Each structure stands twice: as C-alpha cells, then as structure tokens.
Amino acid sequence: MRDNSSQSPFNREQQYAAKRKAVIFAAGGAFRRRGYHNTSMVEIAKSLGLSKAALYYYVKSKVEILYECHVIVYGAMDVCVKSVKGQGDSGLEKLKLLYGEFASLLTRDGLALLADVDSLKGDFQAEVSARRGKIERAVTRLVKMGMADGSIKKADPKVTVFFLMGALNWMNVWYEADGRMSGEVIAAHFVDQMSAGIRA
Amino acid sequence: MRDNSSQSPFNREQQYAAKRKAVIFAAGGAFRRRGYHNTSMVEIAKSLGLSKAALYYYVKSKVEILYECHVIVYGAMDVCVKSVKGQGDSGLEKLKLLYGEFASLLTRDGLALLADVDSLKGDFQAEVSARRGKIERAVTRLVKMGMADGSIKKADPKVTVFFLMGALNWMNVWYEADGRMSGEVIAAHFVDQMSAGIRA
Numbered sequence: 001m002r003d004n005s006s007q008s009p010f011n012r013e014q015q016y017a018a019k020r021k022a023v024i025f026a027a028g029g030a031f032r033r034r035g036y037h038n039t040s041m042v043e044i045a046k047s048l049g050l051s052k053a054a055l056y057y058y059v060k061s062k063v064e065i066l067y068e069c070h071v072i073v074y075g076a077m078d079v080c081v082k083s084v085k086g087q088g089d090s091g092l093e094k095l096k097l098l099y100g101e102f103a104s105l106l107t108r109d110g111l112a113l114l115a116d117v118d119s120l121k122g123d124f125q126a127e128v129s130a131r132r133g134k135i136e137r138a139v140t141r142l143v144k145m146g147m148a149d150g151s152i153k154k155a156d157p158k159v160t161v162f163f164l165m166g167a168l169n170w171m172n173v174w175y176e177a178d179g180r181m182s183g184e185v186i187a188a189h190f191v192d193q194m195s196a197g198i199r200a
Numbered sequence: 201m202r203d204n205s206s207q208s209p210f211n212r213e214q215q216y217a218a219k220r221k222a223v224i225f226a227a228g229g230a231f232r233r234r235g236y237h238n239t240s241m242v243e244i245a246k247s248l249g250l251s252k253a254a255l256y257y258y259v260k261s262k263v264e265i266l267y268e269c270h271v272i273v274y275g276a277m278d279v280c281v282k283s284v285k286g287q288g289d290s291g292l293e294k295l296k297l298l299y300g301e302f303a304s305l306l307t308r309d310g311l312a313l314l315a316d317v318d319s320l321k322g323d324f325q326a327e328v329s330a331r332r333g334k335i336e337r338a339v340t341r342l343v344k345m346g347m348a349d350g351s352i353k354k355a356d357p358k359v360t361v362f363f364l365m366g367a368l369n370w371m372n373v374w375y376e377a378d379g380r381m382s383g384e385v386i387a388a389h390f391v392d393q394m395s396a397g398i399r400a
Contacts (some may be wrong), residue, residue, distance in 0.1 A: 035318035035319060036237075037237040038318050118235035119237065119238060126250045159381070159386055159390075160393065161352075161389065162371075163390060163394075166373075167368065167370075168366070169365075169366065169370050169373075170365065170366025171371060173366075175360050181359070187362075189355060189356060190359075193353070193355075196353075196399075198392045198393060198396070199396075
C-alpha cells in the first residue's frame, strides 16, 4: 500500500490547513489595509467567496484570526533569527543580516507586523507580547554586542532599538506589494539607512 | 468698563474650550495606551470624573475626539514646520531641526501620532489624510533639498522619508512620559540616529 497522503489533494487535513491559512492571510491583509476593527467577518468571507458560516468552519472568531496573524509573523521572525545565527563578524554585521531578513519578510506574502496587540485579550495578548519581546531581545543583544565590539556607536541600546524597529514596523502602513519598488530594493535601502545611523 | 474676558475664570467660552481640550487630551492618551476601539466613552468620562451625559456636552462622538486628536497633533507639527523656516544652512541641517522639533513634540503633552486614521470616516478621514500628507511633503522637500545640495546621501527620497517618519511614528507605542529618560534626551538621540543614517 502506497502512502502518498503527504502530497495528496485528497488529504483532508492538508486541505483544511491550507484553507485555514488562506483565510488567515486574507484577513491579515484586510486588517493591515483597513484596520482590525474596521474589517468584519462578513467582508473576510466575501473576499474568499465563502459564506459567513463556512468561514467559522476554519476559525472560531475574529480575534483568533488576529492572534494567528501575529503568531505567523513572529514565527517567521524567529526563523530569521535562527537563519543568521553564526553569520557576520561583528554585532553590526550580524544586525544588518537580521534586519535585511526582517525587511524582506515584511515585504513578502502580505505579512505585516500588526500594531493591534491591544485588541487581543488574556492568553492571546500575553503570548503575542512575549513573542514580540523575544524578537526585541534578539535585536537588542546584537546592538549591545556591536557597542561592545566597537562596530556600533555607543548610545542607549533601548532607544537605538526602538528607532530601528519603528522604521520597520511602520512598513505595514505604507508598503504596497504592487508598488513601484520591489521588496528586495526596499530591504537593501532599509539595511543601509539603519546601519549608517548606528555604526561607530 | 473693563474688559478682562480674555483671562477671566468667569468667561464661559474659555472655560468650555479648556474643558473640551482636557476631554480630548485625556481621551487621546487612552487611545494611545489601549487603542481607539478598546476605549469606551464611559471610561473616558470616568477618568475625568464626569458622567457620560456630561462628556457629550463637550464632544458629539468618540470619532469626533479621534479627529480632534489628529487635528491637534498635525496643527502642532505645522507650527514646527514654520518655526524652523529660514534656519539651517543645508537640507540636512534644516531636517535635523525639524525632526528634533517633531520628536520633542511627541514626547510632550501626551501628544501622539495616532495610527487610527482608518477609523475616521468621510470628511474627517479626508482632512486628516491631507494634513498628514502636508507634513510628509514638508519633510520630503528637505530630504530632496539635502540630496541636491550634497548634505544628504542620494537614495529614493520616499523610502528615506518613510524610514525616518516610521521611527518617529512608532514612538506612540513605546514612549512613556514617566519613563526613565526625558523627552529632550530621546529627541536628541533620534536626531543623531536619523541624521547619521542619511548624511552624505
């Protein structure tokens, strides 16, 4: 008996997971463009050609979608942190690699750092805050490393990090995937402007 | 007959205007801390020791408060643009002065650049978008001037501006008026990191 379930279009779990992911990405894009509170479940369903009832087969609530959007972005950022580990000869070089990965990520797949953490409640909010904190600490570690090894100008590390993360977070307000500049060009620009701003 | 109405505590219009302003600033602070949609009119009224009915004596709706918050910030930014006019010898020097004024402004008076433009509708949204556009154009003009006079490194002016405005806009997420650093210290840091990032 051949088991080809891992790629089969008849595999129900896979189909369900793929459809659920499509729901979350479509909703995430709408949240980014119009704001979480200005997007209704009916509109999300419509944009996917689904009924509202069918939408609830994939997600329990709108706030669950918001939570999943955050989890997907922070999960992808964790992958970036791992992917640059062991690379770069100084704190600044390591930070440039990581920042470039972040900027590329945020111009791909409609992923966006949503600011709506306050609309999450309880466990959802606690987990998302923890994951955001983890990313901020990874960036702060590299900034401190650079200040110690002489590649980054000495200054308050916290304010330095807020500045460069702010530039990145603001992307979700202005970046359009179909705009005149490619994500790669924007990411390269961001790495240049960020690193020039902090190098020793 | 002496007319001292301009300073009198018995001047009703002045008293009304002062109270209305207090309502708007209290609400703006709450919007910034918890998000516009997560703050109710009842909570705003409570924080001022007012009944909900009394609150509606000063403002017609929550969205009107959000609109007024934006108008106050962009009005203050217009004043910054005017105040640095004629100062500075190059595009970069002019931009540093303006950016410093903006950063100081955003750490004063609980003023914040709110991201919730999408929650405004119709005329409110159109006016606020126009005023934000006006500020962005003023900044872009200085960036282009600096690229032309050789004080700012040549790059895409739009992305350059998005980067440095993003760092500023993100302040409303992390800045605490009662934090360990003064607004002036943060503003000076921001001017340094911004200008090092773009100078030729």
